[in-house]
Amino acid sequence: MAKRRKVSNPLALAVLAQLLMGPLHPYEIGRRLTLQDKGRNIKYTRGSLYMVVEQLAKAGFISEDGTVRDTQRPERTIYALTEDGKAELYDWLRDLVARPEHEFPKFGVALSLLVVLPPAEAVELLGRRRDALTLETEEIRADVKASVDGGLEWVFVVEEEYRLAVLDAEIRFVTTLVEQLGKPEYVRKWQEMFEGET
Template structure:
């Protein structure tokens, strides 16, 4: 069963992961998240990053290690992971990796209501979606290939491999769904139910 977390934002988990390596200030955390491509999986901006760091500190997962002052830049606080923060990271990761959870993607909502659209329109919209999915898949493949050729170990690309697998599965599903929507039996059935209201 999913635990109730003191700080449940996925950005918090990414911050804890970065601080496992070494203490750093939020600006550096943000730079590394972007450098490591985590911004493709976790939505954030500078303000939300600083807010999450503050929440993690209040929860006892981070501590201020030092404040750096130099004349060129504003004062910067370096944060370090506490023992409780390290435990929270590992516990949360074990939960996320081992326990599937119900997620509610927008596409799932659209699919649950798809029968309300005329079959030809639904098929045309799904064809557009398929083109976008195919383009995204090709882009990810190219990025993964280039990154691997740059010597990055596979484990640092595992989230991209997962995204590829999900996109490829969705492409297969959408292709099949388009074919089903174009079946004459479905078109007739839809017209019997909805045709008189259009």
């Protein structure tokens, strides 16, 4: 069972990791997350980022470390990682890396109810999904290659390599499922179960 966290939003983990490199104000944290394309794995908005910063400060994981003002913007509070925050970052990250946790993807819901769709329609829809997945993998591969060719160390795109492995597995799964749904014996059984229901 996953440990109960004082701040459980995954965005908080990203904020703690950014502050490990030194004190920052929330705007700069957001800018770095955008530059690093962390939005592919962590949902956030400017508002949610500031809310998480407040929660982390309240939990004692970060603390105010001064202010900065440039001529164009209002004064901004800079935050630094506390020792408790550093401990939380490492504990949380180690937990996520080491312990598999069941997630509830929407596609899993669709698969659990797939039987209600007529086989031909399910095959057509899954074919569209496979095409979209294939296009997505091509785009990710191109982005990863460009990043690595541009001098970025592979470890900084490892989450994209993981995403590619998951997408490739899903493409193989969908391809096999399409074949199974198209078999005459499945179509016949489906018609027997749902005759007159569609």
